Amino acid sequence: MRVLLGMLEATSGSVTLDGNDISMLSTQDRIAHGLAFVPQTKNVFPSMTVEENLQMGGFIRNDDISKTIDEVYDLFPILHEKRKQLAEQLSGGQRQQVAFGRAMMTKPSVMLLDEPTAGVSPIVMDEIFSNILDVRNAGMAVLMVEQNAQQALNIADKGFVLVSGRNEHTGTGKELINDREVRKKFLGG
Amino acid sequence: MSDSIDIINALALLTNFVILPGLSYGSQLALGALAVTLVYSILRFSNFAQGDSMAFGTMLVIFLSGYMINQGWTISGVPTALLAIPIAIIGMSIYLLLMDRLVYKHYRGIKIKQSIVGITASIGVMFITGGIVRFFLGASAQRFGDGERFIFSVREFKAFTGLQQGIALKTSQFLTITLAILLVAFLFYFLQKTKTGKAMRAYSDNKELALLSGIDPDRVVRITWLLVALLTTIAGTLYGLDKGFAPQQYHLLLLPIFASVIVGGIGSPLGAIAGAFLVAFSEILLTYAYKKFLIYLLPLSMHPSSLVQLIGTEYKYAISFVILVIVLLIRPTGIFKGKVIVDE
Numbered sequence: 001m002r003v004l005l006g007m008l009e010a011t012s013g014s015v016t017l018d019g020n021d022i023s024m025l026s027t028q029d030r031i032a033h034g035l036a037f038v039p040q041t042k043n044v045f046p047s048m049t050v051e052e053n054l055q056m057g058g059f060i061r062n063d064d065i066s067k068t069i070d071e072v073y074d075l076f077p078i079l080h081e082k083r084k085q086l087a088e089q090l091s092g093g094q095r096q097q098v099a100f101g102r103a104m105m106t107k108p109s110v111m112l113l114d115e116p117t118a119g120v121s122p123i124v125m126d127e128i129f130s131n132i133l134d135v136r137n138a139g140m141a142v143l144m145v146e147q148n149a150q151q152a153l154n155i156a157d158k159g160f161v162l163v164s165g166r167n168e169h170t171g172t173g174k175e176l177i178n179d180r181e182v183r184k185k186f187l188g189g
Numbered sequence: 190m191s192d193s194i195d196i197i198n199a200l201a202l203l204t205n206f207v208i209l210p211g212l213s214y215g216s217q218l219a220l221g222a223l224a225v226t227l228v229y230s231i232l233r234f235s236n237f238a239q240g241d242s243m244a245f246g247t248m249l250v251i252f253l254s255g256y257m258i259n260q261g262w263t264i265s266g267v268p269t270a271l272l273a274i275p276i277a278i279i280g281m282s283i284y285l286l287l288m289d290r291l292v293y294k295h296y297r298g299i300k301i302k303q304s305i306v307g308i309t310a311s312i313g314v315m316f317i318t319g320g321i322v323r324f325f326l327g328a329s330a331q332r333f334g335d336g337e338r339f340i341f342s343v344r345e346f347k348a349f350t351g352l353q354q355g356i357a358l359k360t361s362q363f364l365t366i367t368l369a370i371l372l373v374a375f376l377f378y379f380l381q382k383t384k385t386g387k388a389m390r391a392y393s394d395n396k397e398l399a400l401l402s403g404i405d406p407d408r409v410v411r412i413t414w415l416l417v418a419l420l421t422t423i424a425g426t427l428y429g430l431d432k433g434f435a436p437q438q439y440h441l442l443l444l445p446i447f448a449s450v451i452v453g454g455i456g457s458p459l460g461a462i463a464g465a466f467l468v469a470f471s472e473i474l475l476t477y478a479y480k481k482f483l484i485y486l487l488p489l490s491m492h493p494s495s496l497v498q499l500i501g502t503e504y505k506y507a508i509s510f511v512i513l514v515i516v517l518l519i520r521p522t523g524i525f526k527g528k529v530i531v532d533e
Contacts, residue, residue, distance in 0.1 A: 005401075028403045037401055045394040048387070056391045059384070060403030102402070 001112050001145060005037050006030050018109065032060055036108035036140075040115045043099035046088035050079050053087050053098050057105030065105060072101040075134050092120050093127040100135055111135060113144035117151075129155060149186055153177045161186060194352075199485035201354040205343070207473050213362040213431055215469035216369035220424035221442065222449040222461035223376065224417045230393040230456045231413040232293065234307020238315040239446055243425030244322045244439035245284060246418070249277035250426045251326065251333045251434065258335065268336040268360065270426055277426070282418040288314050289414055297410075315440075322436050330435035334361060354485075361430040368423060373462065376416070380458070385412060393456070441506060445472070448509040452516050454523030463524055468509055476502045 002008040004015055006027045014023040015030075022030050031037075045053050054072055058065035073080035076097040082090060087098050096116060103111055116132065117125045129151055136142050146152035153159050156173035161182060169182055176182050221239055228236040236242075253273035263269050292314055296306045339345075340363045343355030380386040392399040392409045400406065425439065432438070449468045453460025479497040487493075500508065516523060 027400065028405075031401065031403055039398065039401070042395055043398065045391045045398065047394050048390060052387055052391075055384075055387060056399070056402050056404070059388060059391075102398075106403075 001037070001114055001143075004030075004112060004143075005035060028060065031106055031108075034106070034109040035112065036103035036106055036110070037112045038099045038103045038114065038116065040118055044087040044095055044102065047086060049084055049086055050090070050098055050101075051083040053102050054079075054105055057102035061106065068105055068107060071138070072104055075104075075138055076101060076131070091124075093124040093131075096120075096124075096128050097131055100131060104135070104138075104140070108140060110141045110143060113142060113146075115145055115147060117146065117148055125151070150177070195485045198352055198354040199482050201352055201356050202482050202485065205354070205356045207470075207477055209356070209358065209362050211466070211470045211473045213359075213365040213427075214473065215466035216365045217424050217428045217431065218442075218445055218449050218469055219462045219465035220369055220372060220420045220427070221446040222453070222465045223373070223458055224420040224424070225446055225450050226456060226458055226461045227413055227416055227420075229450070231389060231409060232297070232307060233303040234311060235304075235447070235450075236417075237308060237311040237443065238288075238318055239421070240439050240441065240443035241315045241318040241322065241436075242281070242285070242417075242421045243428065243442065244434075244436050245318050245425075246277055246281045246422030247425035247429045247434055247439070248322050248326050249280045250274060250422065250429070251331075253277055254333060254335075263335070266337045268334050268364070268430060270333055270335075270430060271364065274422060274426055278419055278422045281422045282415050285414045285418050285421075286411065288318075289410065315443075319436060319440055322439075326434075326436070328436055330433050330438075332433045334430045336360065359431070361427065365427040365431060368427060372420065372423060376420075377458065379416075389413065444506055445469070445509045448513045452512060452523055454525035457523070457525040460523050460525030467524075468512060471512060472505045472508050475499045475508055476505050 003010045006015075006022075006025060010023065014021055016022065017030075017033055017035065020033070022033055022035075025033065045056060048056070051069070054069050055065065058068060061068075073083070078094055079097055079101060082094065087095060090098065100111075113132070117128050120128065125148065132142055132144070133155060144152065153173040153176050159169075159171060159173050159176040160167055161169040161176065169176060169179060171179065177187070221243060224242075225236055225239050228234065228239075250270050250273045253276055254269040257263065257269050257273060262272070264272065292310050293307065296310050297303070299306070337360050340358040340360055341349075343357045346352075346355040346357065378386075380390060388399070388404045389409050389412065391402065392404055392406065396406075399409075428439070428442070445468050446465075449464035450461050451464070452467055453462065453464030476498065480493050480495070483497060484492050
């Protein structure tokens with residue numbers, strides 16, 4: 001993911017977005033081209049309000065961002081209610097919504113999620129998966145790395161199983177879940 | 190003489206010798222402490238060069254106002270230093286940006302603990318800055334205030350109220366308190382409401398996410414130094430107008446400034462202000478001689494014969510130290526729950 005974002009250098013290959021090669025661009029330029037990233041941890045500005053978090057997400061935009069903020073509030077109504085609260089005072093699930101919302105502010109075509117459910121309780125995990133579906137239904141491609149493979153494949157249109165740096169299995173989410181070898185090795189039988 | 194008059198006299202005495210000096214000294218410390226807090230929040234190190242930077246800014250004001258007085262560019266009644274401040278701020282900005290370019294930038298590029306490296310680098314800058322000031326201005330004390338010394342003097346106050354004890358409002362005190370209020374209001378507005386200010390807070394909050402949001406780190410650092418130049422030049426000049434200029438005095442200001450920052454909570458602007466007034470009033474209340482004050486309030490038989498001074502003024506820097514030690518032992522995060530310095 002860090003390679004896709006240009007935070008690490010690729011040893012080989014190229015990064016393309018909508019057919020354009022963006023391998024040579026800086027992180028900030030790639031974000032301007034439509035990539036967005038939600039890191040695994042520290043993905044909000046804790047001592048800023050929900051609204052300010054969203055404003056910072058739209059920092060590189062010079063046009064009016066208030067419409068996009070409203071779209072985020074439509075998607076996650078609880079954020080509208082808590083827009084004046086500091087991000088550090090929100091629950092884990094709500095904070096994840098702020099993180100998604102911040103990344104959506106640049107109106108990206110692809111959202112990169114790094115282990116969105118790492119270290120959260122099962123209830124919050126369900127909440128986050130439903131948030132991810134919301135994001136997808138809002139018209140963005142979602143690329144995520146996830147440790148909860150069963151649930152992730154359930155909602156995925158396409159899955160890749162990487163084994164020690166190589167792409168071992170590719171298929172739709174359903175295909176991979178039903179694949180005997182994948183089940184045996186990664187999903188516990 | 191009736192008792193109530195005595196009480197009013199005692200209060201007038203206290204206002205003149207404790208409250209007004211405390212408010213103006215506190216404001217001067219607050220501006221310095223805000224500069225330290227800004228540098229800490231954005232660049233992640235404690236700027237030991239703050240005191241000497243204030244001396245540098247004041248030196249620019251002294252030279253400029255001297256030149257302006259020679260040229261006759263003055264407004265009667267107003268200290269010329271005040272008119273020189275805007276140009277001095279520009280000079281100070283250039284100096285600080287130059288130091289950032291020559292010194293701090295290099296160490297930011299190295300991925301090691303900024304809290305230690307930055308402090309060490311800033312101590313170097315502190316000695317260089319102090320040296321430059323002494324080279325150009327000398328080490329001896331001097332006064333550079335001109336214009337009216339008082340808004341109203343003790344004599345005018347006495348004539349007006351008929352009280353035995355007078356209150357004087359020095360021009361420097363009046364300027365200090367007004368300018369400090371304006372500057373703090375501007376700073377808070379800037380940080381809370383403007384896009385650039387919010388970007389600075391975001392950068393201070395979560396550097397990596399700020400980069401991912403497209404915030405330019407070099408710009409944030411530059412603007413930080415500009416704000417520091419603004420605060421530093423004004424704080425230094427006000428302190429100098431109030432108490433006279435002496436390089437050593439400015440150098441030692443570092444102690445009460447750091448005490449203010451830590452007492453208030455590192456990285457918290459509100460805390461820096463609260464801490465500054467706490468330190469200023471502790472210093473003045475503990476070193477003030479209460480003899481006259483008590484004579485007004487107590488019956489004749491109980492009049493004190495000594496000065497009733499808790500600590501000699503020569504020990505005033507020890508007070509900052511003691512406050513620092515107490516806070517670090519009891520509540521290391523400070524009053525406003527700032528950050529605790531940890532290695533990142």
